Amino acid sequence: MTDPIRLSKRLIELVGCSRREAELFIEGGWVTVDGEVIEEPQFKVENQKVELNSDAKADAPEPVTLLLHKPAALDADSALKLITPGTLSVEHSYGKRPLKGHFLRLEAISTLQANASGLMIFSQDWKILRKLTDDRSKIEQEYVVEVSGDMVAHGLNRLNHGMTYKGKELPKVKASWQNETRLRFAMKNPQPGVIVQLCEAVGLKVVSLRRIRVGGVSIGKVPEGQWRYMTDKEKF
Template sequence: MSELNLCSRRQADKLISNSMVYLQGKLVEPVLGQKVDANETEIKIQLQNGEYKSVGELSDDKGETVVLNKPKGFVSSQPETNKIPAVRLLSRENIFTPTQETKNILKSGNYLHFGKRFHDENGVSTLMNYAPAGRLDEDSSGLLIFTKNGVHAKNILTSLDKEYLVKVEPAQSLSRREVEMGMTSLPYPPKWDLTFLKRKGNRLWNDTKALKPVVDAEWIEEGKDTDGRWNGEGLMRIVLNEGKKRQIRRMCRELLGLHVVELKRIRVGDIHLKNLPVGKWRPLTRKERESLIPKD
């Protein structure tokens, strides 16, 4: 059930153990680790009221995935020395203006459990056992998703588009890292033509595997000098369907000759940052949760 992207392994174990899983109309014995054919489509769940639903229709994960507006200065993954993990911001105090749906999730007692995982001087309790689904480096900000749901995590990492706003300026010189990689120069910044980023075959320096074509790329704002000419600065919108480490920053320098001044993620799939304040988090809405269930 987990490998078919029907639900997480933990959720599957719980459903099978509770004798709620039916295969082609027959109750599955409560024995964990059983296998079914990869083309099986007749897996159903019997709810307490006797109603049958497919696993993907279940909605008992109301608090298993949340979204944070990550500020700069926080790292998304396990921190190195003197780095602050973004999960520390998932505190009760940082919930963004709870909607009635969020209040119901908190009142249920089944989700959004807090604990003092991090021992800092303030002793702040944060959400327990949530992991980031994707990365957003220390110098970047914006939408960062945390989840305990394996199906959600897999779909976010492998299937969904990620949209970014990228403020740039002309790169002045090679960085030490670029020199060490063997680069001798950077390309001249293009003015408005970003269409080549949508083509196949673009590569980052020394990478053997080509990048996937970007889903979309466009200039939103163009910086002007005192004579009204483009000064190389501006704001771009870039949509990716993959997420290599520091990919946008490297693309801008190595393919466009532009240095990223600010980078902000504003969307993952159908989940938008919108008016979520910096440093605040919220659970997903029902519609957003449903968008993370694989359609195939």
């Protein structure tokens, strides 16, 4: 029997890499101990079989942005707890290697309307955080709104051109019917409660709200309660 040593030290002995390279290999999910991926350089090993994946790269993991289909009942803190390797959308999991580091230091950005479900954004990337903070007044968001009641005459036209309701000036939006009970709203930086107010102003009551898009990024076919990685090709 040998005394337990750090996994990073064992890897250095095995492949002759530097300490920093060993840490990057391990944190990148490229090292297994008895066939199990271990991502902690300080993990202690004895006589277990340690292997380095043949495709391994000693690169620091890139910061990630995760897109969650949030259930309506959850707040941001509760929604964040949904994001685990097990809730990654199966349809979007191919070719992805969720790492423990992907779930650390995530910040919620681009606040949803109250009681809304749909696209919620969590990111580690300062460029994304800055974009959605500094340019929030310029980035369009899209909601699907389930409604009840009968729209007043010329209601759609009023929504699209702006109006005053209960002494408050409401913004003009891009509104259209998706079907007999669902409206689509597209607008920039919607203020809290504004979609409910817009609907009330034309005689409708909001049954549910779901955000489907922020800028050029949509939630797509991710099931409620699951998430996917934002791709390099997507832009807000």
